[in-house]
Every structure is written in C-alpha cells, then in structure tokens.
Amino acid sequence: MIPTLLLGHAGLALVLLIGGLVPRANRVLLVRVVAGLGVVLGATLAVASGRTETWRTAQLDSEHAVLAGVTIACAWLLIAALDRDHGRWDVAALIGVGCTGIALMGTNRWLVPGLMFSFVASFAIAAAVSTFQHRGEVWLQIFATGAAIVGAILVDWQNTESWVSPGGIEGWAFWLLAGGVAVRAGALPVFGMWRLCGCSAAAGAPLLVGSAFIVLGGPGSRTEPWLTVGLLAASAVVIAWALFVKREGDVAGSWPVLVALAVSFAAPGAVFGAGIAAVLAVSAAGTGLHDRYAGDPARAFVVAFAPLTIGFSVLAAGATVAFERATGATTDAESIPWTAAAALFPVALAAGLTLASRLSRGAGAARGRAGVTALTTLALFLAAAGFGLFPDTLGQLPASALGPQRSVLVLQLVALAAAIAAGILTFRTGYATQHLSRASYEPVREHVAIRTLPAWPAAALASLLAFGGAATVGWLTIEGLRVGFL
Amino acid sequence: MATSAAARPPSAPPPAAELGAVAVGAQAAGVVLAGGYLLGLVQGPVIAVVGGLALIAFGRAVFLDRAWAAVTGVAIAVLAGALGVGALRWDAIELRALRGAQAVLGPTVLVGPIRVSVAAWLGLAAIVIAGVVLLSAPVGKGRPALAARALEGIVIGLAAATVFWGPAIPDGLELGATAAAVGGWALATGAVAVPVVGLSFVAAKAPMALRWALLVLAGALAATGAALLGSVL
Numbered sequence: 277m278i279p280t281l282l283l284g285h286a287g288l289a290l291v292l293l294i295g296g297l298v299p300r301a302n303r304v305l306l307v308r309v310v311a312g313l314g315v316v317l318g319a320t321l322a323v324a325s326g327r328t329e330t331w332r333t334a335q336l337d338s339e340h341a342v343l344a345g346v347t348i349a350c351a352w353l354l355i356a357a358l359d360r361d362h363g364r365w366d367v368a369a370l371i372g373v374g375c376t377g378i379a380l381m382g383t384n385r386w387l388v389p390g391l392m393f394s395f396v397a398s399f400a401i402a403a404a405v406s407t408f409q410h411r412g413e414v415w416l417q418i419f420a421t422g423a424a425i426v427g428a429i430l431v432d433w434q435n436t437e438s439w440v441s442p443g444g445i446e447g448w449a450f451w452l453l454a455g456g457v458a459v460r461a462g463a464l465p466v467f468g469m470w471r472l473c474g475c476s477a478a479a480g481a482p483l484l485v486g487s488a489f490i491v492l493g494g495p496g497s498r499t500e501p502w503l504t505v506g507l508l509a510a511s512a513v514v515i516a517w518a519l520f521v522k523r524e525g526d527v528a529g530s531w532p533v534l535v536a537l538a539v540s541f542a543a544p545g546a547v548f549g550a551g552i553a554a555v556l557a558v559s560a561a562g563t564g565l566h567d568r569y570a571g572d573p574a575r576a577f578v579v580a581f582a583p584l585t586i587g588f589s590v591l592a593a594g595a596t597v598a599f600e601r602a603t604g605a606t607t608d609a610e611s612i613p614w615t616a617a618a619a620l621f622p623v624a625l626a627a628g629l630t631l632a633s634r635l636s637r638g639a640g641a642a643r644g645r646a647g648v649t650a651l652t653t654l655a656l657f658l659a660a661a662g663f664g665l666f667p668d669t670l671g672q673l674p675a676s677a678l679g680p681q682r683s684v685l686v687l688q689l690v691a692l693a694a695a696i697a698a699g700i701l702t703f704r705t706g707y708a709t710q711h712l713s714r715a716s717y718e719p720v721r722e723h724v725a726i727r728t729l730p731a732w733p734a735a736a737l738a739s740l741l742a743f744g745g746a747a748t749v750g751w752l753t754i755e756g757l758r759v760g761f762l
Numbered sequence: 763m764a765t766s767a768a769a770r771p772p773s774a775p776p777p778a779a780e781l782g783a784v785a786v787g788a789q790a791a792g793v794v795l796a797g798g799y800l801l802g803l804v805q806g807p808v809i810a811v812v813g814g815l816a817l818i819a820f821g822r823a824v825f826l827d828r829a830w831a832a833v834t835g836v837a838i839a840v841l842a843g844a845l846g847v848g849a850l851r852w853d854a855i856e857l858r859a860l861r862g863a864q865a866v867l868g869p870t871v872l873v874g875p876i877r878v879s880v881a882a883w884l885g886l887a888a889i890v891i892a893g894v895v896l897l898s899a900p901v902g903k904g905r906p907a908l909a910a911r912a913l914e915g916i917v918i919g920l921a922a923a924t925v926f927w928g929p930a931i932p933d934g935l936e937l938g939a940t941a942a943a944v945g946g947w948a949l950a951t952g953a954v955a956v957p958v959v960g961l962s963f964v965a966a967k968a969p970m971a972l973r974w975a976l977l978v979l980a981g982a983l984a985a986t987g988a989a990l991l992g993s994v995l
Contacts, residue, residue, distance in 0.1 A: 519828065519831075519832055520832075573781065573784040582788075582816075582817065582820065583791070583792070583795060583813035583814065583816065583817050584791070588813055591809075592807065592809045592810060592813065595807070595809040595855075596807050596809060596855055599807075599846075599849065599855045600855065603850070603853040603854075604853075615992070618846065619843060619846065619988075621809070622809065622812050622839060622842030622843060622846065623839045623842070623843075625809070625812060625813065625816050625838075625839075625842065626812075626816055626819070626835050626836070626838040626839035626842060627835060627839070628816075629816040629817070629819055629820040629823070629835065629838065630819075630820075630823060630831055630832065630834065630835030630838075632820055633820050633823030633824045633826075633831050633834075634823075634828065634831060636781060636784065636785075636824055637781070637824060677807075678806050678807070678810050679799070679804050679805050679806030679807070679810065680804070680805060683803070683804045683805070684804055684806065686804075687794070687795060687798040687799075687803065687804045688795070690794055690798070691790075691791040691792075691794040691795045691798070692791065694787075694790040694791055694793075694794045695787035695788060695790050695791035695794075696787060697790070698783075698786045698787045698789070698790035698791075699783035699784060699786060699787030699790075700783070701786075702779075702782055702783045702785075702786040702787070703779050703780070703782070703783040706779060707782065707786070707902070707906055
C-alpha cells in the first residue's frame, strides 16, 4: 500500500503526460479527474498514518505523514479548482511529481534522503511555475530557502558530527534554518508564491508550506520564545498593513503562516497541527484571496484561524503554553518573552477575526469562477473544521488546548447547530438585508501594484542557489552512503 | 429570495442575506461557545472564552465599515488582555482553576494584598470599557438587534464575573448557600452587563475619536493591572 500512496502521484503525472496528446476539451476533464484521484491519494496518506508499515526508508506512523497527506490533497485540490478550462496538464503533472517528492520527504526516516526528495519537489514546483509571470521571484523563494535549510543542516552536521541533533539544530545554523523555513512557508507578504494566487501554479504553494513545516517538525524543532514574539508582532503588522494600507487580500495570506510559525516555536509539540492549519489557510488564500472580488466567508474563516477550525485550536495551544511558561518562569529573562507572547496571542486572535470580517465583505467572485471556488473553499473549511473538532487526531496538541475532547466536541457541535439555525432564521426573515444593504459596502480599493523583483537577476540568483543546494544535497548523500548511513 | 452564486453579475457583492446569515450565525456560535465555558458546562482555558467573544465580534464587524471593524477588533483584544489579568492573578489559565482558587480564597477583586486587588479592579474596569465600545457599534435596529446586544452584554458580564468574582455554585447541596452563591454570581454578572449595555447606547452617539480614546484607556488599565501583578506576585 505504501508505494501506491507515495509514488501514485508520480504515476498520475505519467497519465497526464500521455494525456497531453488528447484534444483540449478532454484534457480539461482529464486534469480534473486526475486531480480528484490525487486528492483521494493524499487524504488516504493522511488517514493511513496510524499504520506501522514501512517501505524502504519510508514509514507511515508519524505526524509527518498526516501533514504530508494534507499538503498533497490541498495541492491537487487547487489544481482541480484553478485549472478552470485551460487543461494545463503540464502544470498538473509537475505538481504530481512535487507531491511524490513531498510524500517521500515527509515519511522518510532519514534526514538526507528526505532532503533529496525535498529538492526533487522544489525542482518540480519551480518547473510548474516556469510559464507564469513573477516566476523569478518564486524561484528565488524556493531555492534561497532550500539553500538556507540545507546549509543549516550541513553546518550542524559538521559541528555535531551527527545527522540529526536530538534537540534540533543549535547555534547560528538554527537561525539560518528558521529564516529559510519562514520564507519558504510564505511569511513574507506579497512575495514569491503569493504572486500566484488564483492561477493553477498556486498549487505549488501548499507544497512549499508543507515542506517547511515538515522541516520544522524535524531538525527545526526548538522552543524559542523571542522568535514567537517576533512572529506575532510581524503578524500584527501584517494585519495593520492589510486593514489600513493595502487591500486585505493582497497581504493577508501571510498572516496565518506567521501565527502558525509563532505557535511552532512556542510549542514544538503543536508543529504538525500548526502546519496543517497553515497549509489549509494558504490553500484557501491560493484560490484567489488577492482577487478584487473575493468575498467568501468560508475562506475568511480558514485564513483567519476562526474558532471551530484547526487554526483556532493551534492558536489556543500556543496561548496556553505561553501563559503557563510566563507564570512558571523563575527569572526575568525567561519571563519577559513568554509574558509578551501570552499577551500577543489574544491580540492575534482578535486581529484574525477582524481580518475575517473584511475578507467576508469583499465582493463576490466573478461569474463562472464562483461555483468552483466556493466549493473549494467550502471543502477547505470543512477540512479545517474537521481537524478543529477532532484535534486529538493530530496527536501532539497540548491536551488542555480547549478542554476535554468529548465535551469540547459536543459544545462545538451545539455551537455549529446554533449558528446554522440562526443563519437560516436570519436568511428567511431577511433581517440582514435591512441592515447590510449593498449601499453599505465601502468602495473596493484599487489594487496597488507592488513592485516585483526583476525577472532575470532573480532567476539567475535562484539558479545559482539551486545548483549550490542540489550539489550540497548530492554531496551529503554520497557522504551518507560512504559511511553506510543510508 | 437570494440570488444564486452563478447568476450574480461579475462585480456584484455577495447578497446581503447570505452574508448576514453567516454573521448572525457566527454571533450565535460565539454566544454558545463562550456561554458553554462560562457556565461551567465545559472545562477549558480563558482563551476558549475569548474565541467565543471573537466570533461575536466577527459577526458584528461584518455589518460594519472598515473603521468600526478596527474598533471592534481592538476592543476584543483589550477585553482578552483584561481577562488575562484575572488569569495572571491566580497563575492559572484554566477556568476550573480560577473558579477553584476563588471558591477557596474569595473573589479576585476582593482578595488582597491591596495592590493585587487594585490590579483586579483595573482589569475589571478595562473589561467594562472595552465591552461598552464593542457593543456601541451600530449593528442593526429594532428588537432583534436589542436582544442580540443584551445577550452579548450578558456574555461579557459572565466572563467578567467568572474571572473576577468566582464560582456560581459551592460544593455540597445546601440550598441556602447555593441560592446565595447563584444570586451573588447573577448579581455580579448583572453588575457588569447592565452598565456595559446601558453605556453602549450612550457611546453609540460619541465621536469615533472618543471610542479610540476609551480603548486606549482600557488598554492602559489592563496593562497597568498586569504590571502591578507582575511587581507583586
């Protein structure tokens, strides 16, 4: 079963490769069917993670596999939603290769093969975006962060003479790794993958986010309160920027990434939950958050980590851990960052919900896009709510994040029922139409173009970094083989 | 009758009925979630209550313009921080632990030393001010809007009473003590909810600058309370 789950995406890519020969109308259908199969394979990988099967260097029984499965399912879902009538089998096929890379990376028991497959995924994503505008910037994001991560692991290996430090990477190499992971996951607003929102190449975005959090759950696993504070402060800046300077959709996508990273550095045990929340949020944003007419409450809830979703569970876990660390601290040096983090988490929650209200109010999607996009964001919302209702499926979320599992579940289901009943009542009575008239919408602010990096210098730099990163991974692999490590 | 998504013109906003239904649904969910924790039906941390309050704020903000939405968001952040002052007082983020500490030692606002008690009062004042600003937003008219405002005021009152006053029902089944405790708890809830709802009507007529000033004041009170606690505990 494992080979099918891991290599099946590459098999689907082969099907698409052959399918490229068929007429365009059939290609559109083929891409959708294959993407649907990819979603099923990804979801199966996530569900099958409870099994203890192994195959070569891959092993299913880890939270890495859940994260990898969700990541892959989201990537295929975006292909199905955003290909529209273009029939871009080439993009879909390359994303399929990237999915296999992520599957093999996420389930790998060994660091170096994992890095190798990560680079395979990187090259596949880079190729998938090669025909899109702003590709230079995306390449730079992919390969600069890849080089940073590999460089950090190389430095750590030289320092400790161990393939994986037990407590994660130490010293300045950790900061190199953390920076690489953050940028790869999309912490920089309006840069790289954020340029792809709304087109089929956006399917690469969840793969980048997923791979970043998989690294964070391995060699990057470390408690770092000041980093948490910095990331939360950055998320507040992003919200202020979104609300007062730019249009929300232009910059808002990086907010959930920043918050998820903050939680990961506050509570490393919650990294996989945070990763899943971030992947779902980035996928929801990828469906077209930047669009001028992008109002969609389901998307807003996923992006803004609203209560009932996995994002909120993760945020609550971070807040709880920060509070407990702040009150349990014995020195000022320990207490100050944790107190700041404990104060900033509720601010992040409030900011997220404010953002959600603005994202919901944006005008609707353009005709023809509305149905598919709405279905996709609804599916992502249901997934986020599913993980939110059953956070224990993620294993390592702090038990006290929201309270005892069963009673929290019942309360959340009652809240959902109340929401549905109140919503239906409001809809039928037309109460809202009296108070939320079309005239009350503020004028949509014009998109303010944010200057992109020059294409050729960015591409050249990205190529150099790609070469350097790939060469390093190759050397590490040979070194690993030489000592019989693999 | 709502317009279906497919039939919308390309640049039309989503129908108000659909968006309004989502907003009111979120408010209802927020009341249920926060109420469930505050009534002790479910044990959990203070942040879970803040989540319910944030859903309420989301539902309100959908009806509002950008400036009002920002005010609503900041009000919820201040409210959350002020609730955190109560949690900080007992070094406990779990509602059960907060109730337990107050059941044994007394209401947070009445337990000394004096600086700690003052800190709790500052937190409580911050909740009232932030609650007033939150509910002063012009969300709908008529009886439904009034009922929603009253309900949300009660939730804010419950949150303040739970964190700063204590448990509703003592251990044991003694009727008199139970009635007194429930009565005290209801009074504490009302003592916050009534002024919050009442003053929100006054604040609704105030200029926006005054609301921001009130939020700054509430934030400063909460921060001072936290700093006082930090210096004593």
